[in-house]
Amino acid sequence: MPEGKNPNWRVWALAAALALCLLLALAVGSVSIAPGEVAARCFDALRGRARGDALDRIILDARLPRVLLAAAVGSALALAGLAAQNLFRNPLAGPHVIGVSSGAALGAVAAMLFAGAAGWAVAFWSMAGGLAVGAAVFFLARTGRQWGYSLLLAGIALGTLCSALTTGALYIAGERLQTIIFWLMGGFWRANWSEARVMLPLAVAAAVALRLMAPAMNVAVLGERSAEDTGVNVRRLQFGLLAVAVVPTSVAVSLAGVIGFVGLIAPHMVRLIIGNDHRALVPGCAFAGALLLAGADAVARTAAAPAEIPVGLITAILGAPLFLWLLLRRAGEGRR
Amino acid sequence: MTALQARGVHFRYGPGRPVLQGVDLDVERGRIVGLFGANGSGKSTLLRCLNNSLRPQAGEALIDGRPAGGMSRREIARRVAVVPQHTPDDLPLRVEDMVLLGRYPHGTLWGETTEDDRAVVEESLRRAEAVELRGRRFDQLSGGERQRVVVARALAQGADILLLDEPATHLDIAHQLSLLRLLRTLADQGCAILLVSHDILVAPGRVDRAVLLADGRVAAAGEAVVALSPENLRRAFGAALAVSWSADGGVTLTPSAQGGG
Numbered sequence: 001m002p003e004g005k006n007p008n009w010r011v012w013a014l015a016a017a018l019a020l021c022l023l024l025a026l027a028v029g030s031v032s033i034a035p036g037e038v039a040a041r042c043f044d045a046l047r048g049r050a051r052g053d054a055l056d057r058i059i060l061d062a063r064l065p066r067v068l069l070a071a072a073v074g075s076a077l078a079l080a081g082l083a084a085q086n087l088f089r090n091p092l093a094g095p096h097v098i099g100v101s102s103g104a105a106l107g108a109v110a111a112m113l114f115a116g117a118a119g120w121a122v123a124f125w126s127m128a129g130g131l132a133v134g135a136a137v138f139f140l141a142r143t144g145r146q147w148g149y150s151l152l153l154a155g156i157a158l159g160t161l162c163s164a165l166t167t168g169a170l171y172i173a174g175e176r177l178q179t180i181i182f183w184l185m186g187g188f189w190r191a192n193w194s195e196a197r198v199m200l201p202l203a204v205a206a207a208v209a210l211r212l213m214a215p216a217m218n219v220a221v222l223g224e225r226s227a228e229d230t231g232v233n234v235r236r237l238q239f240g241l242l243a244v245a246v247v248p249t250s251v252a253v254s255l256a257g258v259i260g261f262v263g264l265i266a267p268h269m270v271r272l273i274i275g276n277d278h279r280a281l282v283p284g285c286a287f288a289g290a291l292l293l294a295g296a297d298a299v300a301r302t303a304a305a306p307a308e309i310p311v312g313l314i315t316a317i318l319g320a321p322l323f324l325w326l327l328l329r330r331a332g333e334g335r336r
Numbered sequence: 337m338t339a340l341q342a343r344g345v346h347f348r349y350g351p352g353r354p355v356l357q358g359v360d361l362d363v364e365r366g367r368i369v370g371l372f373g374a375n376g377s378g379k380s381t382l383l384r385c386l387n388n389s390l391r392p393q394a395g396e397a398l399i400d401g402r403p404a405g406g407m408s409r410r411e412i413a414r415r416v417a418v419v420p421q422h423t424p425d426d427l428p429l430r431v432e433d434m435v436l437l438g439r440y441p442h443g444t445l446w447g448e449t450t451e452d453d454r455a456v457v458e459e460s461l462r463r464a465e466a467v468e469l470r471g472r473r474f475d476q477l478s479g480g481e482r483q484r485v486v487v488a489r490a491l492a493q494g495a496d497i498l499l500l501d502e503p504a505t506h507l508d509i510a511h512q513l514s515l516l517r518l519l520r521t522l523a524d525q526g527c528a529i530l531l532v533s534h535d536i537l538v539a540p541g542r543v544d545r546a547v548l549l550a551d552g553r554v555a556a557a558g559e560a561v562v563a564l565s566p567e568n569l570r571r572a573f574g575a576a577l578a579v580s581w582s583a584d585g586g587v588t589l590t591p592s593a594q595g596g597g
Contacts (some may be wrong), residue, residue, distance in 0.1 A: 215447025219440045221427060226420050228389050230493065231413030231441030276428065279447060 007280040010273055014287040018071070021291050025067045025298040026059055030305060033059065066191035070297040070311070071290035072199040073188075073256050074266070076248035078289025079206045081263030082270075082281060086217045087241040088152050094264040095249040097152065098242070099159030103133025104253035106162040109169045109180055122183070123254035130250025133158050138242055151242070186257030186312030188297050195255050206248045207286040213240050214278035221276075259312045261319030262293055268326050337401050338362050339497045339528035340416070344395035345385050347378075355381045357552040358395065361530075365496065368519055368529040370543035370560065372536055374573045378552040379532045380421070383499050386530070387416045399497070413441035417490035419500040423482070431469045431477070431485050435460055438492030456492055463525075464488035465518060480511035487518065497528045504535060516542045536573075540564055541586050548572050566592070 026038045033055065041051070041059050050056055080095040088097070095101055107129020108122050115121070140154040166184075173180055210217075216232045228234045249263070270284040293311070296318065300311040342361040348354040355378045363369045373379050384390040386397045388404035397404040399415050417438070427434065438460065439453045461467045466484040469477065474485060483503060490498060500519070504512040516539065523529050523544075533539045540546055546560040550572040556563040561581055569577050569589075578592040 212445065215440060215443050218447075219437050221424070222437065223420075223422075223424060225384075225389065226418070226423065228409060229387060229413065229418035229420065230438065231410040233409045277433075 007274045007277060007284075011280050011283050011287070014270070014273070014284055014291070018287045018291045018294075021295050021298075022067055022071060025070075025294050026063050028298055028302050029058070029063060031058055061193075065193045065196040066188050066297070067294055069191040069196040069199055069255065070188050071294040072196065072203040073252040073259065074262055074289040074291070074293025075203040075286045076199065076206055076252045076289070077259065077263040077293070078266035078270075078285040079203070079210050079282070080245045080249045081265075081289075082267040082278075082285045083210060083241040083244040084263070085267055086220055086278070087238060087245065089221065089223070090152070091268065092264070093152070095245055096159065096260070096263070098137055098155035098245055099133045099157075099162060100130045100155075100246050100249045101253055101258050102159040102162035102166065104130030104250050105184060105258050106166045106169075107132070108183065108254065108257075109166050112180055112183070113169050113173055113176060126254035127250045129162070130253055131246065133162060134242065134246030134250065138239075151238075182310065183257050184312075185310035186259040186315075187300065187308065187310045188256055189301075189308055191256075199251065199255055202248050202251055203286070203290075206244050207282060209240065210244050211279070211282045213237060213244075214282050217241075217278040218276075257310075257312060259293065260316045261323065262289055262315055265319050265323055265326075266292055268323075272326075338398075339365050339400060340386060340530065341398040341401075342382065342386060342395065343398065345382065345392045345397065346394040347381055347385055347390060347392050355552050356385065356392070359549070359552070359554055361386075361547060361554070361557075363497070363528045363530045365526050365528045366523055367544040368523050368531055368542070370539050370546045371530060371532045371549060372540070372546060372564070372572070373534065373549035373555075375534055377549045377572065379534070379549055380501055382549065383418070383501050383530070383532050386499060387412050387418060410441040413493055413495065415495050416497045416499060417493040417495040419483075419486055419490050419498065419503050421501040421503075421505065423486050425475060425482060427474050429474045431466065431472050431474055431488075432457060432461070434474045434485055435466075435488045435492050438489040441493055456494065457488075460488045460491035463491055463522065465514075479506045480508070480514070483507060483511070483515060484518070487515075491522075496526060497530075498522065499530045499532070501532045502534065503531070504533065504538065509538065512538050536564060536569070537587065537589060541581070541584070560587075 023035045023038055027033050027035045038059055041056060044050060045060055050060060077095060084093040084095055084097060085091055104126045108126035111122050111125035137151060137154045137158055170177060170180060216237045219230050219232050220227045220237060222230070224234050266289040267281070267285050270281055270288045274280045274284045293315070296314040297311045300309045300314050303309055340363040342359050345356050345359045346354060347356040359382055361382070371379050371382065381390065385392050388397060388407070391405060399407065399412065404412060435457045436449065436453060439456065461470055464484045464487040466488045469481055469485060474482065477485065504515055507515060519529055519531065520542065531539060531543060540560040543560055545558065546563040547554055548556040548563050548568055555572050556568040564579060566577055566579050569579065576592045578590045580588045
């Protein structure tokens with residue numbers, strides 16, 4: 001909703017924080033590079049004057065695609081979370097609630113286990129799994145009269161089924177168990193330019209699509225009926241929100257595994273900073289999601305170097321306490 | 337031209353019992369029409385058919401003479417505003433921002449707030465007698481204050497046809513009367529108002545025309561004094577009631593000696 005104070009500068013502040021975070025993420029690693037040097041090299045490359053030396057290769061070929069992929073996945077997950085929370089008018093919803101992450105994970109695990117798939121084939125089957133669950137949830141929910149409600153229930157049911165099947169697959173995985181579990185924990189160690197080139201435009205498209213829905217999302221908090229009476233085409237909005245919650249998430253899981261909590265946490269953090277106006281929340285979430293995951297990935301690859309901590313572990317370990325804190329804060333507000 | 341019409345509207349939810357069975361209704365500008373009936377008589381369903389939230393299986397709703405079925409949601413919302421039975425009361429919004437949501441059907445692609453929007457919000461708050469609430473939070477208002485804000489939000493849509501679904505349900509008698517006074521002022525300003533109510537104590541004396549709905553059909557329509565006769569009320573509510581009208585339009589109902597069902 002529109003706030004009395006202008007939230008625009010807060011969005012720009014988030015954008016600035018993201019830029020700083022990306023710069024630092026590019027600077028840290030096995031070779032430390034001065035952030036100023038990183039910035040200069042990036043600008044040179046943008047102007048087509050890359051120097052092509054060893055430092056350039058580290059920054060532009062090794063680190064940049066990974067940092068950008070992490071940022072894009074973070075954005076996509078945060079936007080998906082915002083879309084899901086508005087769709088279900090439930091602050092605890094996230095992309096996982098519609099079962100998409102579970103479907104994508106099942107697709108990937110099944111492909112690795114039964115078809116011996118690797119690389120892009122895993123990504124493909126993971127995406128197919130996520131989209132299949134998203135589509136199934138959508139068509140199951142169409143039969144219900146209370147659309148948002150039946151969507152939530154169908155999502156939880158299918159998500160639980162997929163998780164159970166994944167666990168079953170792990171049970172019979174034998175010697176592949178470690179590979180699969182490592183994949184499931186999520187991470188960007190395989191990141192390369194071709195993956196970043198898929199994920200970046202998708203995250204931008206999701207942000208633009210969701211920003212176009214923002215005015216209707218503001219009205220949607222009044223409830224389905226009131227939103228309709230106020231001129232919102234509720235079905236179209238819900239379909240759009242579902243698409244933003246499903247498509248980028250499926251692709252993100254296929255490229256980076258299951259990364260928890262970003263989709264749930266980022267929208268809440270941004271609400272605390274920016275307020276409830278979706279016109280500012282959408283860009284805010286895009287920036288904050290990118291900031292969180294690019295930051296978490298930088299920690300993941302440097303904290304225990306040369307070993308790498310799965311980034312899903314970092315987001316969950318940092319995310320869960322943060323989430324509990326938000327929850328307690330909410331409960332405290334409820335009592336007042 | 338008649339602002340809002342229902343022509344032979346039939347509606348049923350799924351394969352169930354029909355809720356509306358050929359309802360005709362007219363609401364003109366400058367008038368308040370009261371739609372009365374027992375719980376489950378089809379009042380709210382009719383209201384939702386009138387702005388095409390529900391599509392009648394037969395018959396049609398006409399908005400300014402045009403079939404509502406052929407209009408987009410935005411187009412309808414610019415002409416017809418609804419004051420709903422329930423508005424979530426936990427919305428952490430400032431009143432001004434809540435009313436601004438009513439500008440949605442006039443919004444641009446990116447939905448930026450214009451000076452024009454601000455002016456309309458100001459005017460709507462004034463008309464709904466809610467100016468002094470402007471800076472407060474919606475979830476911290478009393479029931480009566482909240483209802484005025486919801487009316488202001490409806491006015492901000494720029495629509496001059498207002499549909500109110502049991503707007504007085506959570507209001508005490510003083511606030512009910514003040515809401516009805518507000519509706520009269522709006523009607524005098526040229527609004528067409530349809531007031532849906534199961535309450536036949538306060539509203540009937542203050543509407544220009546009463547329509548009594550029973551089992552999805554219009555049981556009676558006309559001046560409230562005539563339409564809400566004891567026989568008609570018994571048919572609509574299944575209760576035997578004695579009705580007496582005072583000179584200023586007040587109505588007193590007493591359960592009559594035969595008892596009621």
